[in-house]
Amino acid sequence: MADLSGDDVQGPVIVVSNRGPVSYACGEGGRTAERGTGGLVTALSGLARHLDDAVWICAALTDEDGVVSREHDGGAFALDIDGQQTGLQLRMLELDPDAQHKFYAIISNPMLWFIQHYLWDLSKSPDITTREIDAFDNGYVSVNTRFADSVAEEVGARGGRATVMVHDYHFYLVGAQVRARCPDVLLHHFVHIPWPHPDAWRVLPPSMREAIFNGLLGNDVVAFHSERYARNFVLGCQELGLIADLESLEIDLGDRRVVARWYPISVDPSQIETTAQSGQMAEHLKRLTANRREHMILRVDRADLSKNILRGFRAFDTLLDDHPELAGRTTFLALLQPSRQDVTEYVDYLEHIRRLVADVNLKHGTPDWQPIELNLDGGFDQVVAAYKLFDVLMVNAIFDGMNLVAKEAVLVNENDGVLALSENTGAYEELGAFAVTLHPFDVQQQADALFAALTMERRERRERRLACAAIVRENTVAKWLHEQMLDLRHLGGHPPAAPPKN
Amino acid sequence: MADLSGDDVQGPVIVVSNRGPVSYACGEGGRTAERGTGGLVTALSGLARHLDDAVWICAALTDEDGVVSREHDGGAFALDIDGQQTGLQLRMLELDPDAQHKFYAIISNPMLWFIQHYLWDLSKSPDITTREIDAFDNGYVSVNTRFADSVAEEVGARGGRATVMVHDYHFYLVGAQVRARCPDVLLHHFVHIPWPHPDAWRVLPPSMREAIFNGLLGNDVVAFHSERYARNFVLGCQELGLIADLESLEIDLGDRRVVARWYPISVDPSQIETTAQSGQMAEHLKRLTANRREHMILRVDRADLSKNILRGFRAFDTLLDDHPELAGRTTFLALLQPSRQDVTEYVDYLEHIRRLVADVNLKHGTPDWQPIELNLDGGFDQVVAAYKLFDVLMVNAIFDGMNLVAKEAVLVNENDGVLALSENTGAYEELGAFAVTLHPFDVQQQADALFAALTMERRERRERRLACAAIVRENTVAKWLHEQMLDLRHLGGHPPAAPPKN
Structure with a gap:
């Protein structure tokens, strides 16, 4: 530091x-x-x-x-x-x-x-x-x-x-x-x-x-x-x-x-790591672990139009179409923070998100499995707990100045989680070499990239995550x-x- | 040449x-x-x-x-x-x-x-x-x-x-x-x-x-x-x-x-001028002249999203709000050519245009005066006849490679017509100095610019039109x-x- x-x-x-x-x-x-x-x-x-x-x-x-x-x-x-x-x-x-x-x-x-x-x-x-x-x-x-x-x-x-x-x-x-x-x-x-x-x-x-x-x-x-x-x-x-x-x-x-x-x-690694080790984690981890299936895809975003949330869900929909073997075994946990609800475009956007989630869940879900878990009211503790557990973190922003979620998540993940990162984020310049690249308008490519990340060998997952974490730890705020x-x-x-x- | x-x-x-x-x-x-x-x-x-x-x-x-x-x-x-x-x-x-x-x-x-x-x-x-x-x-x-x-x-x-x-x-x-x-x-x-x-x-x-x-x-x-x-x-x-x-x-x-x-x-001046002098003009001119009020604003475009047709009508709506004295004395003639109706976005766009025209006409119109005359099926002869008559030609494209309508119209206009031209057209580099500038996203500015053009002194109108025509005549295709x-x-x-x- x-x-x-x-x-x-x-x-x-x-x-x-x-x-x-x-x-x-x-x-x-x-x-x-x-x-x-x-x-x-x-x-x-x-x-x-x-x-x-x-x-x-x-x-x-x-x-x-x-x-x-x-x-x-x-x-x-x-x-x-x-x-x-x-x-x-x-x-x-x-x-x-x-x-x-x-x-x-x-x-x-x-x-x-x-x-x-x-x-x-x-x-x-x-x-x-x-x-x-x-x-x-x-x-x-x-x-x-x-x-x-x-x-x-x-x-x-x-x-x-x-x-x-x-x-x-x-x-x-x-x-x-x-x-x-x-x-x-x-x-x-x-x-x-x-x-x-x-x-x-x-x-x-x-x-x-x-x-x-x-x-x-x-x-x-x-x-x-x-x-x-x-x-x-x-x-x-x-x-x-x-x-x-x-x-x-x-x-x-x-x-x-x-x-x-x-x-x-960047972020302050010690601050995130302190949160990750705090006592508040236990309850969130317990709940998330109880709910989770074999694979967890995670996204954490403000519900902002720049974050490309709709195409992310469409990519997951495509993934389930292309790989029916993932049904019942994979959950997309979306921790979204409603934002700027005094602006019409944002109200409409959140409504689109809700409708699309309902559609995808209706199409692929079963009585005991909802493909997408949409959570609009979680606090930062829950976010950090989810950071620890994900298999794949999806950051598919249309354009994003930096994207600190990517940097936070790779620091504290404990599951050899793979970062799937949009080429149009500022963070991509630093972490792109060790991430799975997402082309934010290409829904098919995102579905393919999610599949590649989910099926990646454990050792490669670990090496990529460690490389990303080392970069973030080196380049602090x-x-x-x-x-x-x-x-x-x-x-x-x-x-x-x-x-x-x- | x-x-x-x-x-x-x-x-x-x-x-x-x-x-x-x-x-x-x-x-x-x-x-x-x-x-x-x-x-x-x-x-x-x-x-x-x-x-x-x-x-x-x-x-x-x-x-x-x-x-x-x-x-x-x-x-x-x-x-x-x-x-x-x-x-x-x-x-x-x-x-x-x-x-x-x-x-x-x-x-x-x-x-x-x-x-x-x-x-x-x-x-x-x-x-x-x-x-x-x-x-x-x-x-x-x-x-x-x-x-x-x-x-x-x-x-x-x-x-x-x-x-x-x-x-x-x-x-x-x-x-x-x-x-x-x-x-x-x-x-x-x-x-x-x-x-x-x-x-x-x-x-x-x-x-x-x-x-x-x-x-x-x-x-x-x-x-x-x-x-x-x-x-x-x-x-x-x-x-x-x-x-x-x-x-x-x-x-x-x-x-x-x-x-x-x-x-x-550019265009071929002799070709446009030949059309303008052809016998087919008479009937169109007669009809357009019979219908016209004191002021005629004209636009001629493919019904393409890049042409900024909605904001043009909103600007005209604003003009009529700001200057009630123009009511009954001004017509906006829109000669639009439906385009690419096999593409959803274009079908929707044309529908938006129709609805907006209906709204503006309902709001400002009277039993014997429709503020906007929307024409979707005219041929080139009618276009050239309208070129001859306009007081103001509105070209407010969002972005446009060149825009040849502007170049054609200034050649054959016979009414000291003013070119109101988007700063985002290729044509603006050549004709902008003699046009009334339009900022294509600024509805208020477009309304103000239309008013300035409509109330411009006849001599200035003439000089500007002649300057534009000279440039087009010099720089032929x-x-x-x-x-x-x-x-x-x-x-x-x-x-x-x-x-x-x-």
Whole structure:
């Protein structure tokens, strides 16, 4: 595991993301603070221990987040979790609900998410109408401005120098706004989802797409999960008429340059392994083991259109057609987390999933065997228990920025489980050589690949799983962050001076 | 108009396209031969007059085409139309109906057409199943092989040297097959539809997408309508691991190189103008003029998903919402040609169109005024009559290789008609500066653009129309072909020797 230390960054660090490291709730026993489970939270929390001054700006998403925010007058406060100091300061921004809805439920999702995953059914949708234009101007722009204002305040309070790290597709406009007001900061934006080809951006009118590119070009570094995404970003800059080099991935803006880089995100192995060894596993393992047949195919996904859940079930249907000997001996366990149910496309998608599962179960099932077990309300403990048991993990995403399920699962599986992985995931660049490749639109190929994985010799299964696990264990999320920090020091030229300790 | 002469090409020319220069039918008065109306037919027929030896290989598409083909034992014959020699030889290939269906109705349309216009609704379709794999192997591959065999025969009959010009998305595999058997030919493939970014090709499994790229790489020149498409092709070659240069648009295959080029296709102005002046116009003009209100918006399209017909009507709906003063004074005349009604997506699309028209007419119409006049069965004469009369021509295609409607219409309009043109058409590169720009997904912007066009000062309308017409008159389809021929001589290095005259 890479050594993460304060040497990586000098001076204050300001992190911006929509979801913060903690989420507050108010229960009968008083206020509770639930720590975010994502790798980003873990990595940045780990980094914070080595920093003199780190502040994380996020949205106040729960009612209790709002209460906490107001208790600190919307300013930063030292973040304690379970009575322990984290070393982080937290600033939660309470947003106008109308602006937040427009920002999140109209522009960020589905608009940008669908564009970046190539999900729009272009002959029918989307329509850009006054609703979308209003949501951009009075939602996306105003929320981005609100965050940029807060960043500028925090930078100002630190004498104008800091390293600012902005995360994901919610905040494409922050970079340019901060740059304009804080010329001496080092600005870094990480895009956690795919960056598509320039043509995909043509769904947006020029004013919006140019705002997005110009917003990102306010940064010193625009970072992605893979070279492919970084190249697509540079191609988009070329379309804007900028001098942008596909070899060096640099954009020359005359007075300064912007670099596109790629750093494949990962997980925190020790965190997953700790969960896998926790006491809560026993009950889940018992139930899953009692239910299981000879073969268990597993998928774990948000119920998102990009995850290709329908074709996964169709492939399983085809598998059972092609190999009737598997009937009664194989179960496809699908642990799906319903998502974004305020967006029509997602409601429809979940309905399609339910119907398809019913169809496949009706077609192939018997009184004592349901081919697909669809579970929409499991927690992370159940997920990790299933990770331990699967024979084949299916990750057949249409397009996926990285896919951390693949990385988590290979770490803790105890059944020589085979990773069946879409060629269109970021993770494929690292793990593809030891996975069974899935071509996400090719239902027949996926059925064949599932069969190959299910019938693979135990020794080969073991070797592949161990190889995948070794790669993930080597390339941790801490290393991911570390490498970005090193590059930032190098690329920034003159790192911000260390501030006085508060 | 560029001078097209035999100097452009030495030696025999072999043309390959699915639809040939003529279509036979058998009526009461005996066999009739209807000449194709496309610019390609005109241009190549024009060229043929200057060539010693030109043979056009196409599919026998009608029953009578099949009869004609059999009369010549499937070989080439001198093509006469209306008793006049054309100078062309024609070879019509009768295809196995099953193979032809797979080749055309499954792979070419919708599969390739949808991929190349970004039309797939990827979270739902397409599925690659045994049906598609079979259609590729036993339809697309076998029809391509059949055409390649015929090309090789014609080349062989000419001592192994010829210039072979293959057209469009039906025949991506022909180049490599001909190259393997006829190493001394000069091979040129023109793609008449957009070439999308590499990610779009990921809908196909690697075996198919690599077959397509490798097929095209059998050519010396792969030609497109715009630099954008040529660049996308080169990017796709880079993804295959080839040495491909985005500046020179050359692909280095070691023993030889392939160049991507672009030549925007056009129309034959004299042909359109002749039609516009023909006697058949009078009746159509009379009817259209009697029906017209103060303003006429026109669209002329195949009812294809790429044409963005739904959003066009939604924009008109928005226009009438925003500007009630236009009610009763404006008609949107839509001359749509139903297309590919053997493909589900097209049947559904036409149904959506009908319903939307009914909705808009119900919402805004009055007993004596229907806002949208939908016409699904007009001929070309009616189209040209409407070209003469429109105030605004709407071309709002999602993506369109070129769009010749825009070019035809500006030539013959007699009403200072304004071209409202999608930024995503090939034609936009030439005509965009004098058109009103449409952003095809932005319904509000299209409504605003229609209003701007309808209320534009007469003088500006005239100047814009004249500027567009001058550009089209300068860049004819003859020039388009001429430039390709010149480049072929240059790029080919050593042009094939002139064969003995037959």
